[in-house]
Amino acid sequence: MAKLIPLFSGSKGNSYYIGSGSGGVLIDAGRSCKQILTALDDNNIDINKIRAVFVTHEHIDHCSALRVLVKKTGMKVYATEGTMNALIRDNRLEPNAVTEVLTSPVAVGDMLVEHFSTNHDTPQPCCYRVKTSDNRCAMVATDLGTITDNVRSAFNGVDALVLESNHDVNMLKNGIYPQYLKQRILSDCGHLSNRTCAEELPDIIKNGTMRIVLGHLSQENNRPDIAMNTSIKHLADCGFKRDYDYTLDLAPEVNNGKVILF
Numbered sequence: 001m002a003k004l005i006p007l008f009s010g011s012k013g014n015s016y017y018i019g020s021g022s023g024g025v026l027i028d029a030g031r032s033c034k035q036i037l038t039a040l041d042d043n044n045i046d047i048n049k050i051r052a053v054f055v056t057h058e059h060i061d062h063c064s065a066l067r068v069l070v071k072k073t074g075m076k077v078y079a080t081e082g083t084m085n086a087l088i089r090d091n092r093l094e095p096n097a098v099t100e101v102l103t104s105p106v107a108v109g110d111m112l113v114e115h116f117s118t119n120h121d122t123p124q125p126c127c128y129r130v131k132t133s134d135n136r137c138a139m140v141a142t143d144l145g146t147i148t149d150n151v152r153s154a155f156n157g158v159d160a161l162v163l164e165s166n167h168d169v170n171m172l173k174n175g176i177y178p179q180y181l182k183q184r185i186l187s188d189c190g191h192l193s194n195r196t197c198a199e200e201l202p203d204i205i206k207n208g209t210m211r212i213v214l215g216h217l218s219q220e221n222n223r224p225d226i227a228m229n230t231s232i233k234h235l236a237d238c239g240f241k242r243d244y245d246y247t248l249d250l251a252p253e254v255n256n257g258k259v260i261l262f
């Protein structure tokens with residue numbers, strides 16, 4: 001069975017494992033190398049069976065562990081050209097790291113990884129969809145200022161989806177962040193609110209996705225119960241029953257043993 005393991009999620013660091021019996025990949029490498037290795041070990045994932053790390057964009061919460069992790073494991077790094085250039089510029093990779101710039105879907109072992117461009121404030125951000133050897137499909141879609149048609153069309157056929165539910169708009173507006181940061185987060189190239197996430201879910205579930213995971217919650221401008229309830233309530237208003245029509249989980253800030261089978 002295929003597994004999606006949210007290792008870390010949120011503004012302090014993001015990393016997800018997606019794989020099946022024969023191996024897997026990482027999406028992003030935020031936090032520290034040591035924390036990622038420990039989280040994998042806690043979930044009985046053999047680091048030697050991880051074939052590559054796919055980086056969504058160069059913000060620190062997605063690549064802080066990259067340099068050490070890649071040096072230690074020799075793991076191959078995939079990213080779009082704009083992100084790869086930024087990773088090199090920011091010294092996130094050793095000069096001899098094995099890298100590949102993404103132009104089309106790539107086969108990694110018996111998995112297929114596709115990338116989709118996102119609206120976020122870096123030169124060439126993307127999100128990833130992974131097809132496993134048993135023909136199951138998972139996708140991680142965070143750091144989305146808005147959901148573009150491109151990303152929306154990628155949801156089709158996904159069995160397990162991590163969707164960003166970053167902030168509660170009122171908490172953000174009334175919170176301690178400086179005005180420029182509030183505006184950045186609320187903008188079309190910032191982060192997705194609980195409400196926008198919730199409003200997207202009925203169509204996603206209607207199109208066949210059963211396993212939904214809310215991710216990249218803001219520590220300052222959100223609460224797990226608010227994020228969950230916003231989606232559950234909106235889905236109930238649209239006639240969808242939790243644990244009947246869909247399952248809803250939260251990607252915790254630090255892995256707490258949560259594994260999504262799909």
Ligand SMILES: [Zn+2]
Binds near residue numbers: 143
């Ligand atoms: Zn970002």
Ligand SMILES: [Zn+2]
Binds near residue numbers: 010059
């Ligand atoms: Zn982020």
